Amino acid sequence: MTASETLVATGNRAHSHGPGSPVPLQARSERPTSYDVADFPVPNGREEEWRFTPVKALKALFADEPGTEIPKVDASGPDGVVIETVAADSLKVGRPQDRTAAVAWTHAAEAVAVRIPVEAELTEPVHVNVAGLGARGFSHLIVDAGRHSRAIVIIDHTGAGELGSNVEIVVGDGADLRVVSIQQGDHESIHLAQHDALVGRDAKLHHVVVTLGGKVVRVNTNVRYAGPGGDADLVGVYFAESGQHHEHRLFVDHEATHCKSNVLYKGALAGDNARSVWIGDVLIRAAAEGTDTFELNRNLVLTDGARADSVPNLEIETGEIEGAGHASATGRFDDEQLFYLQARGIPEDAARRLVVSGFFNDIIGKIGVPEVAEHLHEVIEEKLARTAELSTSAKAVIGQ
Template sequence: MSATETLVATGNKGHSHGAGSEVPLQTRSERVASYDVADFAVPHGREEEWRFTPVKLLKGLFADEPGTESVKVDVQAPAGVTVETVAADAVLAGKPQDRAAVVAWAHAEKAVAVRVPADAELTEAVHVNVAGLGGRGYSHLIVDAGRHSRATVIIDHSGAGEFGGNVEIVVGDGAELRVVSIQSGDSESIHLAQHDAKVGRDAKLNHVVVTLGGKLVRVSTNVMYAGPGGDAELLGVYFPETGQHHEHRLFVDHEATNCKSNVLYKGALAGESARSVWIGDVLIRAAAEGTDTFELNRNLVLTDGARADSVPNLEIETGEIEGAGHASATGRFDDEQLFYLQARGIPEDEARRLVVSGFFNDIIGRIGVPEVIERLHEVIEQKLARAATLSAEASAGAGQR
């Protein structure tokens, strides 16, 4: 496997990998964040934050105008959880940070708030189903976990059309919250979303993004800490196929002392023009002494014609930390693993499926809801079967030539 080139920044200067050349660096925290649509120009694709994204497909979600439909949101929650419709500014976990996010903020009619009371320990997950009906619609969801609570929230995005959404997550002091966001729209759907999380003192957030459907999906996740001792684990799985673009962007802003973050995203790609983009930004501010952070992205390219871009970035403003690191790798199957399985009588196609299933399982297995885990594994198996067919067809075509 080959690692991608990465950027490590300290203070307000960056370095390029050319000999003796220094370039000015705009830190991730200096980008515009605002509730006003006018503060964001319509992207043309040359901006740093949009240069990987096929912006030509997003004219509707960049337009400052109401949607053509109301997104259907259905919440199933155990006793004690409050579900209510509130104003969009009822909770302010983070400001919109790009044009699509601020348009969605401005044109979502109301926000749906899911509130877990303080000290509650939920034994069943909260299920939030968000469905597009074929037009262009917007959604705003708030997940608020009270202090010392324990809960899991599954957000299941499905359907068709163009979707713009914001998810705000508040983890109260001492609380433990798992939020799983699943993107499984149809083959022509477009999904743009910003997730903002505020992690309280000695609180823990487990945030999982699973993208298995949609023509163009872009999820931006931003995490900040409201007090010392916070812990954020950010996990992701994605599997674009022919003609699909799956993009995931993360920004972890360490501004409190003695906080942790661990980022692990894994992707597989199969089919002509299948594309994945992963951008991981971590900022350790001068006041964030005792920080411990690591981010890792791994990609498996299963067929010719697929492409994965992976860019981890780390900015450090203090040396008084426990640890900080990042890595990314993109490659094809491990031939030794395949040989080991085939040597034990397992056919090549089945061996490939086992390798990829194992590759994803350490993330999907952490979701903690058996029926959701089973469903996701079934979708991945279907994708692997299609990838095997593509590989067989390519091999047959090469043999004929």
């Protein structure tokens, strides 16, 4: 199934496609945000923003209570970067949009701020490691790139337990910031995150999400523009195995003129109950003339028993735009590709690896950080090796 189209000035509001996607009850912009946990009832799983999520597993992160641990945050970077601890509400670019983000906002007493000074050009990436220690905790990060600065910030989420986190990103006017967020907690970990980015005038944000680990991972990314000429490149890669739920929700809110957004998320799924959810909301407000946006989600289902949901939504309130489009496709592993490669002498497992690495090839090229791309490549290989064991043992059962 493939859906691809380009929409220009249809005047449609709440434009929606995809399996199981009713027209939202409200325009995306009208969904409430609040710093007060009490403004969000405990989700029951029927809400628009929770209907794909296994809410029963998330009780610990819905509770309006302090964490039972403080996750270990290590940050380091090259000369020029400033790393400090600040009050959680010192910036307020982030606006919690659901209960877990509000809980994390309230109970992470402090934020770690990574500041790239005005006009600084960092030669090496800044590394931030957020490690869960096995209990329930909250983290809050601020990445603040000064005007005309240039930097790469890698946030690596590892460890165990239940983590609620907020990440606030400010890209100063004319700055070029790349933020890479990796979710690779252990197989029982739960991580719910909200990222809010504010892209300055003529600034460029590369936001990269790599989700590999965890039992339930949900990353909600919101992008707004502080002035005209901003450009946001939002890239995501995920690979859900048996028992993993990987969910990514994006909301790009075009209010300034002549801004661009380009969303590309790709995921693979393998094993029983492997689950992925991708929701891509783009709103072009009436004032956002000259907007150019495209979003694309592709899913590759490698085995039976896995499920991918993909719902792009585009709301357009002005016709004076450069372009707006979306595409979404979810496909099964193509046995004809496998046959073709095997018919050239390539063994089955190597052929599978070749097809999957081909699927991810373009997006790995967009990560822009060789160490992350390499790591991702290795983890994908490990996951495929496990998938191959799965299919081999399945065949053994059939063969009996």
